[in-house]
Amino acid sequence: MNLENKGLRELFSLANQIGNKRYHKLTHQDFEKYREFDYWRYVNGDYECGTTQESRDWVTENSDSYCPICEQHYSVKGGKTIDHKLPRSQYPWLSMNFHNLWVICRDCNQEKSEMNWYEYEHYIFVNYHDWYPVVKAARPKLLLHSLKD
Amino acid sequence: MNKSQAINLLENEGWTKADAMRALEVIDFKSNPDEITIRRATSRFAGTELINRQRLQASQKGMVTKKNKEIERTHQEYTAKINGLNQSYQKEQEKYATQIQHLSNTNKVLETQLQNANTQNNELVKANQQLQKDNKDLKNIIDGIKLKLTMNIKQLLQYEDSEIRKALIHMFKSTLG
Numbered sequence: 244m245n246l247e248n249k250g251l252r253e254l255f256s257l258a259n260q261i262g263n264k265r266y267h268k269l270t271h272q273d274f275e276k277y278r279e280f281d282y283w284r285y286v287n288g289d290y291e292c293g294t295t296q297e298s299r300d301w302v303t304e305n306s307d308s309y310c311p312i313c314e315q316h317y318s319v320k321g322g323k324t325i326d327h328k329l330p331r332s333q334y335p336w337l338s339m340n341f342h343n344l345w346v347i348c349r350d351c352n353q354e355k356s357e358m359n360w361y362e363y364e365h366y367i368f369v370n371y372h373d374w375y376p377v378v379k380a381a382r383p384k385l386l387l388h389s390l391k392d
Numbered sequence: 393m394n395k396s397q398a399i400n401l402l403e404n405e406g407w408t409k410a411d412a413m414r415a416l417e418v419i420d421f422k423s424n425p426d427e428i429t430i431r432r433a434t435s436r437f438a439g440t441e442l443i444n445r446q447r448l449q450a451s452q453k454g455m456v457t458k459k460n461k462e463i464e465r466t467h468q469e470y471t472a473k474i475n476g477l478n479q480s481y482q483k484e485q486e487k488y489a490t491q492i493q494h495l496s497n498t499n500k501v502l503e504t505q506l507q508n509a510n511t512q513n514n515e516l517v518k519a520n521q522q523l524q525k526d527n528k529d530l531k532n533i534i535d536g537i538k539l540k541l542t543m544n545i546k547q548l549l550q551y552e553d554s555e556i557r558k559a560l561i562h563m564f565k566s567t568l569g
Contacts, residue, residue: 361538
């Protein structure tokens, strides 16, 4: 592949293609780890059966009345949700790692969707510059560093 | 004459002891009977009666002989059957021993294959785990570079030169892709 004639935009696009590619195999064990969170969060692991007391207690202990990102009251932003800083669909082994969880409002969670961490920081920096310091402070440094182990 | 003497007398004349005893049952030996009394009492067992008894005895002996031969034949038949069964049992046993040996060999081969498959699987699981991390690490490095670039550009955009600003805005846009 000739990279010399490509612009920065194309080079980033190429890097993204590989970065977003899941060339590893998502194994049965990965799926089990992915589901561990559901069993902790939802009764019988089923979203429709409601949340478990244990996970509700954790949410209470790890949040106040305002979303740490948008600083809006949860009641006007769709309520509290637990987000995986590093998405569990891509980091199944971190599905039940509490360093990877934080409570944010539903709207912010939906906007973050499946973004990787720096992708999300970049998104916030460009689109919601004022929120960037909070998001940067929430960066899961240890977990990101553990990828190099 | 007492009973023993009377029995001896009859045995000497070819009677069997059992026949003699049976014939002398009617005699009261307390009265010390003489030979005439004894012969009179035993005469009913002589002659036709004796011949009939001897014929009966011969017939019984014949039956016994026949039965013995039959038993002997049956014994031989069963011995042959048992020998046959023993032989076929031995053959079966040898056949099963061969099969067991064969299965045991196959089992060893399968065990080795399983061990190899397990080793390969473990290697693949490790490689897969490493790939998962590497993939995400690469993605994060690229995103980190983009972020850093965006932040630096934003900082540089504070300066006035319009040509440089244009170039920087172009560069900034290229980080958004």
